[in-house]
Amino acid sequence: MGFINFLVYLAIMMGIFAILSVSLNLQYGFTGLANFGQVAFFCLGAYATTIVTLTFNQSFFLGIIASMFLAGLFGYIIAIPTADLREDYWAIVTLAAGEIVRIFFLNEDWVVGGGPYRGGAYGVGDIPQPFRSHFAAQTYPFFYLGIVLVCLLLTYLIINRLTNSPFGRVLKSIREGDDNLAQAMGKDVKKFRIKAMAIGGIFGGLAGCLYAHYYGFISPQEFVPLETFIVWAMVIVGGEGNNKGAILGSVIIILFYNSTRYLKDYVPINETTLASLRMVAIGVLIVVVMLFMKEGLIKEKKRIY
Amino acid sequence: MTFTQVIINSIIRASELTLLSLGLTIVYDILKFANFAHTEFAVVGAYLAFFLSVTLGLPIVPAAVIAAIATGFLSIAIDKAVFKKMRNSNGIIIMVTSMGVAIAMRNTVRAIWGADAKSYVLPLERPIATQWFRITSLQIWIIVVGAAAMIVFHLLLHYTRLGKAMRASSDNPALAQASGIATEKIVTYVWFIAITFASLGGTLIGMETYILPYMGFAIIIPVFCATIMGGIGNPYGAMLGALVLGFAENFGLYINFGKILNLGGLVHFSRDLFIPTGYKPAISFVMLIIVLLIRPRGILGKKKEG
Numbered sequence: 001m002g003f004i005n006f007l008v009y010l011a012i013m014m015g016i017f018a019i020l021s022v023s024l025n026l027q028y029g030f031t032g033l034a035n036f037g038q039v040a041f042f043c044l045g046a047y048a049t050t051i052v053t054l055t056f057n058q059s060f061f062l063g064i065i066a067s068m069f070l071a072g073l074f075g076y077i078i079a080i081p082t083a084d085l086r087e088d089y090w091a092i093v094t095l096a097a098g099e100i101v102r103i104f105f106l107n108e109d110w111v112v113g114g115g116p117y118r119g120g121a122y123g124v125g126d127i128p129q130p131f132r133s134h135f136a137a138q139t140y141p142f143f144y145l146g147i148v149l150v151c152l153l154l155t156y157l158i159i160n161r162l163t164n165s166p167f168g169r170v171l172k173s174i175r176e177g178d179d180n181l182a183q184a185m186g187k188d189v190k191k192f193r194i195k196a197m198a199i200g201g202i203f204g205g206l207a208g209c210l211y212a213h214y215y216g217f218i219s220p221q222e223f224v225p226l227e228t229f230i231v232w233a234m235v236i237v238g239g240e241g242n243n244k245g246a247i248l249g250s251v252i253i254i255l256f257y258n259s260t261r262y263l264k265d266y267v268p269i270n271e272t273t274l275a276s277l278r279m280v281a282i283g284v285l286i287v288v289v290m291l292f293m294k295e296g297l298i299k300e301k302k303r304i305y
Numbered sequence: 306m307t308f309t310q311v312i313i314n315s316i317i318r319a320s321e322l323t324l325l326s327l328g329l330t331i332v333y334d335i336l337k338f339a340n341f342a343h344t345e346f347a348v349v350g351a352y353l354a355f356f357l358s359v360t361l362g363l364p365i366v367p368a369a370v371i372a373a374i375a376t377g378f379l380s381i382a383i384d385k386a387v388f389k390k391m392r393n394s395n396g397i398i399i400m401v402t403s404m405g406v407a408i409a410m411r412n413t414v415r416a417i418w419g420a421d422a423k424s425y426v427l428p429l430e431r432p433i434a435t436q437w438f439r440i441t442s443l444q445i446w447i448i449v450v451g452a453a454a455m456i457v458f459h460l461l462l463h464y465t466r467l468g469k470a471m472r473a474s475s476d477n478p479a480l481a482q483a484s485g486i487a488t489e490k491i492v493t494y495v496w497f498i499a500i501t502f503a504s505l506g507g508t509l510i511g512m513e514t515y516i517l518p519y520m521g522f523a524i525i526i527p528v529f530c531a532t533i534m535g536g537i538g539n540p541y542g543a544m545l546g547a548l549v550l551g552f553a554e555n556f557g558l559y560i561n562f563g564k565i566l567n568l569g570g571l572v573h574f575s576r577d578l579f580i581p582t583g584y585k586p587a588i589s590f591v592m593l594i595i596v597l598l599i600r601p602r603g604i605l606g607k608k609k610e611g
Binding site for chain 1: 333338339341387390391396397398400401402404405406407408409410411412413415416419420518522525526529530533537581583584586587589590593594597598601
């Protein structure tokens with residue numbers, strides 16, 4: 001049973017991170033926006049649903065809606081002043097925005113209701129698991145996996161539909177570095193960038209919501225910029241500009257990340273060193289893919305119109 | 306804290322930031338990508354200096370200098386292994402790659418030296434105290450090295466063949482190459498100069514507090530903000546940005562906004578209102594957004610795209 005539970009855990013993590021990477025892929029892979037603050041959406045989604053379901057004791061569905069709304073709104077707001085900026089400025093502005101979200105939750109413990117040892121650096125526990133009372137302890141993870149997969153499927157279908165539509169073609173023309181092309185066709189580049197960030201934010205928030213309810217505990221330490229770069233590794237390895245690639249990338253990175261965890265049983269190495277080496281490998285993987293197979297595992301189908 | 310003390314602290318912070326932002330900006334100027342691994346080189350330098358001084362027992366000054374030179378060579382090696390193959394790629398792609406390099410470097414440091422804070426063994430000393438401010442001799446060193454970096458960069462860019470070649474390569478790489486300037490050679494020099502100063506900066510910051518594998522990440526946002534605020538690619542902009550940010554970070558926490566809201570007694574607002582210290586990292590970001598909204602290419606940014 002332990003092994004099956006572990007597989008279910010892996011599948012849930014893959015599903016949650018696949019939603020995040022499909023969302024980042026819309027921004028980076030399709031629109032060319034170097035969002036180094038993807039974790040902000042994840043964090044906002046997790047906290048929004050916690051506040052709604054725990055502090056205000058509302059339903060899980062309201063939590064999902066709040067998560068998606070808040071993270072989408074954040075994407076929208078952060079994109080307004082930055083939409084005209086150059087790509088390298090985007091990277092640092094979004095990275096900093098992600099850090100500010102984390103610093104906010106680190107400093108303001110009242111947002112999750114306050115009380116001793118609660119909120120701020122202590123994190124929040126007891127986040128309710130949706131429909132928990134209807135299932136036995138052994139079957140619940142399977143049910144939760146179902147929720148995650150349905151969310152992933154919906155995310156995939158919606159974003160795929162968007163990227164194959166005229167909207168998606170405008171995004172790609174923005175990515176190709178030529179604002180003039182989009183402008184010549186009467187498209188307001190700035191508006192499209194803002195939309196890509198807002199839509200990316202909505203789904204990033206959804207992933208955060210699913211994460212919070214799965215673990216039942218969140219704290220600002222879980223939303224460090226490192227998470228963003230793990231999602232980046234997923235998009236890059238899987239193949240940017242390609243939704244299937246983003247999902248495949250998250251499966252591979254989660255498998256790699258978790259399989260190396262058991263290496264310590266076979267190699268005499270302590271936990272911290274192993275954790276560091278794992279991240280060294282992820283860094284090197286990003287560099288190697290960028291150098292030698294820039295299109296990733298699944299290539300984007302480029303069509304000539 | 307007295308007003309003069311806040312000014313002194315601002316200058317110290319500006320000197321630290323300058324050491325890092327100058328290098329970031331010249332690498333950008335020549336190679337046209339934002340190097341997210343820049344501050345990680347500072348961390349590697351700080352740890353090498355720690356290894357030389359604490360583990361091997363060298364005096365701190367030669368240790369810092371040798372570490373800086375070694376880190377400079379490391380940056381050249383990484384350039385040859387990774388970035389050289391991407392010279393013709395889009396800036397975003399190189400930037401993302403540099404992020405991968407940064408993650409690998411940071412965690413290599415963590416794997417070797419562990420995740421805990423380390424500090425250099427420095428003689429205890431009493432700060433020089435006057436009526437208006439206190440300053441340690443280390444802090445004077447930080448200001449001196451920061452100022453020296455500014456002077457060296459100015460002289461280098463305007464009075465040496467290398468500097469002229471650097472400016473030519475930055476303006477028009479193809480033309481520079483056609484005129485017989487070996488751009489690849491210049492790239493090597495630029496990496497070396499940029500990273501040795503970054504390494505010195507990292508070591509000095511570490512000497513003032515302690516060193517951590519994650520300190521590169523703690524400083525990346527202020528360093529990038531200083532660089533971008535002044536106009537990325539412009540060394541004088543990097544100096545100005547560092548100065549503006551050094552003052553903003555320190556005065557942001559010092560100013561009592563309650564008194565300002567009071568408008569000299571016009572409005573009755575008697576509460577004290579300070580920015581909480583937990584938000585200090587946010588100041589640089591807010592400054593950056595304000596500057597970019599007013600001048601999208603930075604304070605001293607060039608009008609035309611490079």
